[in-house]
Amino acid sequence: MELQQMRYVVAVAETSSFTRAAERCQVVQSALSHQVARLERELGARLFERTSRRVRLTPAGEAFLPAARQALDAAERARAEVAAASGELRGRLAIGTIPTVTAVDLPSALKGFHVRHPQVRITLRVGASDELAEQVRQGSLDVAFLGLPPSVRPKGVSGRVLARGELVAAVEPGHPLAGEADVDLRRLSAEVFVDYPAGTAARVQSDEAFAAAGLTREVAYEVTNADLLARLVRLGLGVGMLPAAFAPEVPGVHVIELRDPPTRVEHMIWSRSRPSPPATAFLDALEAE
Template identity: 75%
Template sequence: MELQQMRYVVAVAETSNFTRAAEQCLVVQSALSHQIARLERELGAKLFDRTSRRVRLTPAGEAFLPAARQALDAAERARAEVAAVAGEIRGRLAIGAIPTVAAIDLPTTLKHFHLRHRQVRISLRSGASEELIERVRQGTLDIAFLGLPVGVRPKGVRGRELARGDLVAVVAPGHPLVDEDRVDLHQLSDEPFVDFPPGSAARAQSDEAFAAAAVRREVAFEVTTVDFMARLIRQGLGIGLLPAAFVSELPDLPVLQIRDAPARMEHLIWSRFPPSPAAAAFLSALGISSEPSGGQ
């Protein structure tokens, strides 16, 4: 069993197509097919069901794929560790971030890191905090930037708090409350809201604040991205609650300060296990020690 064969299996699984997988791996399709067939003979099981229309993993393929990915990651990590001894940072850096991260300028930070460490392949995944925590636990992300209600600490990872602040109400231009210096949750309770889905950390911080104020509200529009939220608000369909530190990204939308505002904390998390050279270098660039005494 060879690492190259595992790469071919992963490529076919990800593309669901032998031709595209061969192009991705920079080999001719016949060579890729031959190597996968060799691997299937060695394993004594078919990894793919192939028809003229589709390619999909067999049950044996489903079982093999996670182990193949782990083996490839381990080989890449080994090469990166050896290179680091010689002072070269290389390998993969997989980062996750909520859409409203505001504690740092993430695009600028990634640009500076890339210019300094050009041998590192950076990837970024945007998502909800709870999804990103699980991906860091599983090792598919090295580092993640989260937004959580005050007092909530992510489990099974190491990390640190980056910032905390209040949420503000974001409304359409011309909204009746736009001239108010400050409002409270009772004044907002009759408004339709645009918010994130139930069960998400972003939704929880708002729900908990309204519950604490003994105020009921209607969430008429549930969305997963800030861009879509802002588009609905611009049309006057509802109002939203967003971090005060983030709303400068939406300069065309009026912002209302809230007396009894929900609060949230931004966290940076990473794995409980020793970080890769690339992840350690990124944490160091942020002024954070990756040693166990520096996290949870």
């Protein structure tokens, strides 16, 4: 069993295509298919179901994939450790973040890190706090920046609180509430809302505040990113809730402060096991800023 074979399996699983996997791995498709078939013979099980329309993992493939990723990560880590022992920082740095993080100027931090350590391959993944925390626990991300309600703390990871902040309401400029300096949640609860999917950390921040006030509200539009939320608000389809520190970055909406605002806490998290040399250097750089 070879690492290259594992890379091919991971690529096929992530692209659902032998053709796209070969393009990603920069090999001809026949060579990639041959190596996957060779690995399947060695394992005594098929890893993929192949049809004319799609490629998907078999139960054996589902079982094999996490172990293959762990083996590839371990090999990457070994190379990085050897390089670090020789005074050179190289390897992979995988960062995850929510789109509304404000406690850290992440683009500038990544730019500075890249200038100082050009041999490190940086990747960035934007997603929801719940998903990012799980990816840090699984080891597919080194560091992640989350936004959580005060009642929730990340589990199974190391981390620290970066900032605490309040949410504000965002409405279209012509909305009847746009002339108000501030409103309370009771008055706001009569509005139709644009918010994140129920159960997500970004949604719970607001849901808990309304529930604590004994209020219910109608969330008619559930979205997964701040850009779409802002667009629906600008079109007058509903009221949105945004972190106060992030709201100035959203053009075309009118921001209203709340007398009894929901709050959120920004966290930076990393693996409980010893971080890789690139991750350690990145965390040290943020601490120094």
